Amino acid sequence: MKKTVRYIRRELLPGLLGVCFGSLLLFPVFYGIMGAFKTPAEFNAYPPTVFPSSFGNLDNFRTVFIQVPMARYFLNSLITAVMTSTVRLTVAALAAYAFAFYSFRGEKVLFFLILGTMMLPADTLLITNYQTVSRLGLLDTYLGICIVAFVGASQMFMLRQHFMTAPTAVREAAQLDGCGDLRFVVSILLPMSLPVLLILFVQSFVVQWNAYLWPLLVTNSNSMRTVQVGVTMLTSIEGTNYETVLAGAVVAMLPAALLFAAMRRSLTRTMSQGAVIG
Amino acid sequence: MQRAERKPGAGAVKPYLYLLPMLVFAVGFVYYPFLKTVAQSVAVVNFKGEMTGFAGLDNFRYLFSRREFTIAIANTLRLMGINVPVTLALTILLAWFSARPRRWGPVYETMLALPMTVSMSAITLIFKVLLNPTVGFVNYALGIHAGWYTDRHTAMSGILMLTVWMGIGFNYLLFLSAFRAVPEDLIGSARLDGAGPLTVLFRVQLPLISPTILYVACTNMIQAMMTSGPVLILTQGGPSRSTTTLIYLMYTSGYRSSNYGLAACVSLIAFAMTLVFAVLLIWLEGRKVNYQ
Amino acid sequence: MKKRVLALLLIWAMVAGVSACAQAETQRLVFWHSMSDDAGRLISEYVKQFNETIGAREGIEIEAVYQGTYAEAVTKMNGMLSNGQRDALPDVLQMDATGKVSFAAAENAYTVDALLADHPEIDFSGMLAPAMANWRLEGAQLGLPFATSTTVTYYNRTALNAAGFSAPETLADIGALSVLSSDDIAVYAAVPNTPTLANWLGQMGSDLVDCHNGTEGTAQALACIENGALVAFLDAWKDLYATGALVNRSGSTDEFVAGRQLIMTSSSSSVASLLTRIGDSFELGVAGYPRVNADASAGATVSGSCLVMFDHGENRKAAAWKFVQYLTSADIQADFARGTGYLPSNAAAAESDAWQTLIAEHPQYDVGLRQLMETPDTMRSVTVGPAADFYYAIMNDISDMLENDLTAEETAELMRDDLGGMLEQYARANP
Numbered sequence A: 001m002k003k004t005v006r007y008i009r010r011e012l013l014p015g016l017l018g019v020c021f022g023s024l025l026l027f028p029v030f031y032g033i034m035g036a037f038k039t040p041a042e043f044n045a046y047p048p049t050v051f052p053s054s055f056g057n058l059d060n061f062r063t064v065f066i067q068v069p070m071a072r073y074f075l076n077s078l079i080t081a082v083m084t085s086t087v088r089l090t091v092a093a094l095a096a097y098a099f100a101f102y103s104f105r106g107e108k109v110l111f112f113l114i115l116g117t118m119m120l121p122a123d124t125l126l127i128t129n130y131q132t133v134s135r136l137g138l139l140d141t142y143l144g145i146c147i148v149a150f151v152g153a154s155q156m157f158m159l160r161q162h163f164m165t166a167p168t169a170v171r172e173a174a175q176l177d178g179c180g181d182l183r184f185v186v187s188i189l190l191p192m193s194l195p196v197l198l199i200l201f202v203q204s205f206v207v208q209w210n211a212y213l214w215p216l217l218v219t220n221s222n223s224m225r226t227v228q229v230g231v232t233m234l235t236s237i238e239g240t241n242y243e244t245v246l247a248g249a250v251v252a253m254l255p256a257a258l259l260f261a262a263m264r265r266s267l268t269r270t271m272s273q274g275a276v277i278g
Numbered sequence B: 001m002q003r004a005e006r007k008p009g010a011g012a013v014k015p016y017l018y019l020l021p022m023l024v025f026a027v028g029f030v031y032y033p034f035l036k037t038v039a040q041s042v043a044v045v046n047f048k049g050e051m052t053g054f055a056g057l058d059n060f061r062y063l064f065s066r067r068e069f070t071i072a073i074a075n076t077l078r079l080m081g082i083n084v085p086v087t088l089a090l091t092i093l094l095a096w097f098s099a100r101p102r103r104w105g106p107v108y109e110t111m112l113a114l115p116m117t118v119s120m121s122a123i124t125l126i127f128k129v130l131l132n133p134t135v136g137f138v139n140y141a142l143g144i145h146a147g148w149y150t151d152r153h154t155a156m157s158g159i160l161m162l163t164v165w166m167g168i169g170f171n172y173l174l175f176l177s178a179f180r181a182v183p184e185d186l187i188g189s190a191r192l193d194g195a196g197p198l199t200v201l202f203r204v205q206l207p208l209i210s211p212t213i214l215y216v217a218c219t220n221m222i223q224a225m226m227t228s229g230p231v232l233i234l235t236q237g238g239p240s241r242s243t244t245t246l247i248y249l250m251y252t253s254g255y256r257s258s259n260y261g262l263a264a265c266v267s268l269i270a271f272a273m274t275l276v277f278a279v280l281l282i283w284l285e286g287r288k289v290n291y292q
Numbered sequence C: 001m002k003k004r005v006l007a008l009l010l011i012w013a014m015v016a017g018v019s020a021c022a023q024a025e026t027q028r029l030v031f032w033h034s035m036s037d038d039a040g041r042l043i044s045e046y047v048k049q050f051n052e053t054i055g056a057r058e059g060i061e062i063e064a065v066y067q068g069t070y071a072e073a074v075t076k077m078n079g080m081l082s083n084g085q086r087d088a089l090p091d092v093l094q095m096d097a098t099g100k101v102s103f104a105a106a107e108n109a110y111t112v113d114a115l116l117a118d119h120p121e122i123d124f125s126g127m128l129a130p131a132m133a134n135w136r137l138e139g140a141q142l143g144l145p146f147a148t149s150t151t152v153t154y155y156n157r158t159a160l161n162a163a164g165f166s167a168p169e170t171l172a173d174i175g176a177l178s179v180l181s182s183d184d185i186a187v188y189a190a191v192p193n194t195p196t197l198a199n200w201l202g203q204m205g206s207d208l209v210d211c212h213n214g215t216e217g218t219a220q221a222l223a224c225i226e227n228g229a230l231v232a233f234l235d236a237w238k239d240l241y242a243t244g245a246l247v248n249r250s251g252s253t254d255e256f257v258a259g260r261q262l263i264m265t266s267s268s269s270s271v272a273s274l275l276t277r278i279g280d281s282f283e284l285g286v287a288g289y290p291r292v293n294a295d296a297s298a299g300a301t302v303s304g305s306c307l308v309m310f311d312h313g314e315n316r317k318a319a320a321w322k323f324v325q326y327l328t329s330a331d332i333q334a335d336f337a338r339g340t341g342y343l344p345s346n347a348a349a350a351e352s353d354a355w356q357t358l359i360a361e362h363p364q365y366d367v368g369l370r371q372l373m374e375t376p377d378t379m380r381s382v383t384v385g386p387a388a389d390f391y392y393a394i395m396n397d398i399s400d401m402l403e404n405d406l407t408a409e410e411t412a413e414l415m416r417d418d419l420g421g422m423l424e425q426y427a428r429a430n431p
Helices: A002-035 A040-044 A059-067 A069-100 A108-121 A123-135 A142-149 A155-165 A167-177 A181-209 A211-219 A227-232 A241-273 B016-040 B058-065 B068-096 B105-117 B120-132 B137-142 B155-181 B182-192 B197-208 B210-225 B230-234 B246-256 B260-288 C001-023 C037-058 C069-083 C097-105 C112-118 C127-133 C157-162 C169-182 C192-205 C212-216 C230-245 C253-257 C268-278 C314-327 C328-339 C347-351 C353-361 C363-374 C387-403 C406-430
Strands: B043-045 B049-056 C027-033 C060-066 C094-097 C146-155 C184-187 C259-267 C284-287 C302-310
Touching: A002 A241, A002 B068, A002 B105, A002 C037, A002 C253, A040 A241, A040 C169, A059 A069, A059 A241, A059 C069, A059 C302, A069 A108, A069 A142, A069 A155, A069 A181, A069 A241, A069 B016, A108 A155, A108 B016, A108 C001, A123 A142, A123 A211, A123 B016, A123 B120, A123 B260, A123 C069, A142 A181, A142 A211, A142 B016, A155 A181, A155 A211, A155 C259, A181 A241, A181 B105, A181 C387, A211 A227, A211 C069, A211 C192, A227 B120, A227 C268, A241 B105, A241 B120, A241 C284, B043 C060, B049 C069, B049 C353, B058 B137, B058 B260, B068 B246, B068 B260, B120 B155, B120 B230, B137 C328, B155 B197, B155 B210, B197 B210, B210 B260, B210 C302, B230 B246, B230 C212, B246 B260, B246 C001, B246 C387, C027 C037, C027 C069, C027 C314, C037 C060, C037 C184, C037 C268, C037 C314, C037 C328, C060 C314, C069 C094, C069 C097, C094 C314, C097 C302, C127 C146, C127 C302, C127 C363, C146 C157, C146 C192, C157 C169, C157 C184, C157 C284, C169 C184, C169 C259, C184 C230, C192 C230, C192 C387, C212 C363, C230 C387, C230 C406, C253 C268, C259 C268, C268 C284, C268 C328, C268 C363, C284 C363, C302 C314, C328 C347, C328 C353, C347 C353, C353 C363
Parallel strands: C027 C060, C027 C094, C184 C259
Antiparallel strands: B043 B049, C094 C302, C146 C259, C146 C284, C146 C302
């Protein structure tokens, strides 16, 4: 009896409450998914509904894929998101390694020089970066889409913080063994940092997958466009084809959400290990 | 924060080598364009973006004389002033609530973190429909006639709802991991001393997760400062400038209206404001934040 | 597993890339457009048709690329022009009035004047004069009208007739409808912007900015202050607001379709989609653009977009012209007009059976074209450098006048500062 009460109080009620919070938060997404199945007439009807009259109406999704080469956009988004995240993390990890394990002249200055990039938002540098990228002949290429996102100061900062949590004993032991940088990284640092690298990769991937303004600017052809740009191609000037727009939005958010769901377990494990503490 | 120096002599070149790629990209795609922006702010820039002469402080003077500018500053500060504390409070509360692993935990943890995967353009389009005064569900469900993005009195609230929503997922995840990193025995011993959950939260947990709070406050502040995407897609700064933010002003005056000198001034001011707030936060960090 | 999927995707991408490069014999031209929705679908269809017929015969292949809104496409063009990225520019570009200034200044612009110099035999007399004139800047014909439109008045005919009203012709007529407004129903919602303000000023014989609305030189100041036209309009607008018939926000197609806004002034290009969306719920009425007052002349300026060409060598220039010729032909123009509500840009299209049958069945389509022909050619659409800022500043200043209850004179002063300042600043930076 007491056990049941305790279970209800400590597990069931908080659990239900949590799911309630979650549902409330995700309502817009849910609404968007439902709306993607509606017909234009249902959108014009009063009162507005949440649920479509039938889930058999796939016209909107068909429109999304026919009106624009959505499959190609997907591929482009995937390639650029993976490329950006990989390079960005590698570059950030290298820098973090230097800051965490070495003392050198100009360390402080360089550290703040890199952190300072966080203060200069990419949006404000759009046109000048565009000029650079076009001069490099990278307009309408994957590299052109990715290159401005290779600087990851916050990733560098987090990795440095994390590297510094490596127990001093382990590090000293590694040194005593005469273990070189590479071996230290491969056998100790990397395994230890895998969870945090993973979470940063997912974050990077999601951010790049969702990038909008820059890809719009540097891509000129259908063969290079990304999904987020593709989605906005579904809106009309009057913006009244809600059902198509919602179908596009659903299609655009699906992969990132799936990736997240697939990685949930490792992310949860990371969380429980407390891998990321600012 | 003590640090063992690895192989001092031999490693003299190595750290620079490791830093090189980062520095190349940082200089090429952040500092160089930034310096160019500085140059443009005091130059006469034609519609092609070419600097054709020295303007002194004319661009700034013109900017300060534009009514949009003060409005944009006020709007941006308002966005920041509401967004940052609300996001912090919400995500800390949610993370605190779900800190203890439960059987259903993974379900709602995933739900609460999911917004981080939803793209700005997708969720913005969804909010556009959801808050549409005619066909949207919110007005009907609440039985109100609000114009949301079409009404100067409610447009900013609509933008705020959207930006807070977008910020929840990732920050929640960060706080959750921070809460879980607080050693159980610390909480346990506080409990034994007779401390209630709230006392534990304020005396033990919050001080210990303060680095995360600082980080989230900082990144959120910058994000709020740079709000432009939803404004671009939903309101074009209107109605009646009610959602004109600094970066939007920069975009519309600079790129769309080909006044690159003016745009450069706006982005420098946005930059300066960000810097002031960041320094303030870092100063607070020095005083309050507790590194274990 | 994940790696393998990725590898497969990469291989697919490479194969797709290689096969795209395989056919190098034909001339590949790039066409940037800004049409989405129904109009976008039609564009894709026309391009496909062209590639299969004329293109296949002459060895031309057009790649149509949607570049977002006109503003985005023009921003992109400006970026390329300022970087000398000539090769990245398209062969053919669909451009609205905001691109006129920079296109005219582009070194490799292939204007219609240049085309006529190459091919003196080409005859454009079949084009509708007002549509053609809209794409002239300082005497040079830049492009050819493609998606031509004008602003018209849409009204809920069922509701107006039921209350004993006919189509409104003046702002005062709209004010008289205030008896129909209620908590749920607005009579008219609008905030004037560059083209609509220019319309109302033009009806009173005034330009908005000098140099004949910027068509004969770089505009440097407002031209509607000293002659009193701006104040006259603002007073009329305040009077309309005072009747309660006007709601101080932009018109909403949704509200109009839902029957909750009775009058909407909007582009004639919406006729087709409005007819579809309204369906049987009420009868759609279309009338000419409302006049400021009974003394004002009728009419509204031309809006929409044109096709311009860039010079990428003789062969591609010739091919680009073939494509432009195709898109501006009577058949395509009539079909495009029928599918959207854009106006046919040439006389042959306007006289075609397809168009005549259409307007016999749906007279709503005809209003815009008639207005286009009746509008005096002294009424010109506005060309200014800082187009986007200008547009929103007009909206904000006039909306603020109603919200904060300023006088027309005060507002005119504010607009002189705001708008005049922008023009001055632009003229200084771009002498």
